[in-house]
Amino acid sequence: MIILSISDVTVTIAVLKPTPILGGFGKPLILGSSAAGKDFKNYSDIAAVLVDYATTTEEYKAAAATFAQKNPPAEIAIVSRRTGTTPEALVDILPKLFLKDWHFLISTSTLVTDITTIGDAIEADKSRQYFFRTSVQADLTAILVKKYTRTYGFYHIAAEVAKYPEAAWVGAVGSLPVGSVTWKGWTLVGIAPLDITATELAAIHALGANTYVTKSGTDVTSDGKAVSGDFIDLIHSQDFVVFSVQYAVQDLFNQAQAALSKIPYDNRGIAQIESAVRTVLQRAYLQGMIAVDEDGVPLFNTTFPPRSQMDAAQIAARNYPDGQFDFVPAGAVHTAAIRGTIKFA
Template structure:
C-alpha cells in the first residue's frame, strides 16, 4: 500500500426501488523468462520487447488501434520458467505501479479469479476479462465482483476486452458510459435477443450489431454495477486524497503548517470542494432543476471537534456527499396517432 496521511471512504447508498491520467491500461502476460513492468507510448515501442506473435503484442495492438487510444500503456510478463512467479506473488507489487485498467492475456478461469480477487481486495483498480465460455462466466459471476467486468465473445483471439478499454478507458472520467462503443478490429457476434439476455444474466457484456452499427452491449461489472460508476468513485477518492495530501506537502515546503483551527479546516474543505466541482464539470455529479451541482460538504469547526482528536492532531470529521449523474442506457417513448 502507498504511504499517505489522507484517507477517503465512500458509503454507497443504493436507491430504494420504486416499482445506482486515470485510464492507463496494464497488460499482464506470461513467458518463460518473464519481463519487468514497463511503459509504452505506441505499438512500435511494444514490438521491440514483444514480437507480433506474442499475446502481449496482440493485446497492445487492440488497445492502440482504437479511435481514442491511451497515451501510454504498461506491460508486465509473469515468469513461468525456472523459479516461476505466481500471480499471488506478483500482484501485490503491481498495485504499487501507475495503471488503472488491467487486461490479462490468460483466459484460464483460475487466473481470472486470482486477479479479480486481488483487484477487489485492493479497491483502487478495475479488471476486464475475456472469455468464450459461458460455464466460466457462471463461475466468475458467482463471485459478485464489483471491480471486474467481462467481455464474452466467440472469438477472443484479437482481444475484444483490450479494444474496449482502448476505446473508452482513457477518456475523461465521468464523461462517458461504457455501453454502445464501436471497437476497431473486432467483429460483432451474430446473436439474438435470447442469447444476449443469457450473456447479460451471466454478468458479462458482448459486442453485437444494433440498428446497423456494431456496439458494445452493456457497461456493467459482474456485480451489476456500472463500469463508469466504479471508475468515477475511484477518481473522486484518489483525487481528494491527492489534493489534501498536496495541501499538507505545500505547507511543509513553505515552512508553515495547516493550523488546527477554522482556517486550516477551511483549507481542507476547499480542496475537497475543488475535486467535487471538477467531478461535476466532467459529468460525474448530477445537477438539480436549476443546474446547481448536487454535492455538499460538512466540515465542523474546531469548537465541535472532540478535544482528544485535537490533542492527537487528527481531524476525522470532514464529510461530503454527492448525487451520481449516471447515464441513460434505455428509453421508452409513447406516441399517439390521430386522424382528426
C-alpha cells in the same frame, strides 16, 4: 495515475443505493506470461512494444488491440509473469503490481482460475479495474457467483476472443475524461460483432458479461456493467473522486510545509481542507460525474465541523477525523421507452 503509497490522508466512500419506492485513470496494464518473464515497462505506441514483444506474443496482440482504437491511451504498461525456472505465482506478483502506475488490468490468460485469482485481488485492493474475456459461458457462470464490482467480462466467440476485444474496449474508452462517458455503445476497431438474438444477448447479460453486437446498423458494445451489475463508469468515477480528494488534501499539507507554514487546527485550517475537497467535487461535476438539480446546481455537499465540535483528544493528536462529502452521480441514459399515438382527426 499517481500512486500514493504513503499519505497522511484517508478517504473512504460509501455508495448508498436508493431504496426502491413502491410505485491518469485511463492507463492499462497488460499482464502476460513467458518462461523468462519481463519486467514492468511503459510503452507509448505499438512500435515501442514490438521492440520487446514479437507480433506472435499475446502481450503484443493485446497491446495492438488497445492502440488500434480511435481514442487510444497515451501510454500503456506491460509485464510478463515468469513461468519457467522459479516461476512467479499470480498471487505473488499481483501485490507488487498494485504499487505501480496503472488503472485498468488486462490479462492474456482466459483460464477461469486465473480470472478469479486476479478478480479476488482487484476487489480486495479497491483501487483498480479488471477486464477479462472468454468464449465459455460456463466460465461466466463460475465467475458470476463472485459478484465482482471491479471485474468486467467480455463474452465472444473464440476467434474474436483471440483478438482481445476487452483490450480494444479499454483502448476505446478508458483514456477519455473520467465521468464524461459510459462504457455502453462503443464501436471497436478490429472486432467483429457477435451474431445473436435478443434472447441470447439477454442470457449473456444475465451471466454478468458484456459483448459486441449490431444495433441499428452499428456495431457496439452491448452494455457497460461489472459482473455484479454495477456500472463501470460509476466505479471509475468513484475511484477518481477518492484518489483526487486524497491527493488534493495531501498536497495541501505538502505545500504548507514547502512554504514554511502549516495548516492550523482551527476554523481557518479546516476551511482550507474543505475547500480542497470542494475543488475536487467541482471538477468531478464539470467532467460529468455529478448530477444537477432543477436549478442546475451541482448535487454535492461537504460537512466539515468547526474546531469547537472536535474532541479534545483528536485536537491533541492533531487529527481531524470528521470531514465528510457526498454527491449524486449523474449516471447516463442506456435505454428508453417511448409511447406514440396515431390520430386520424
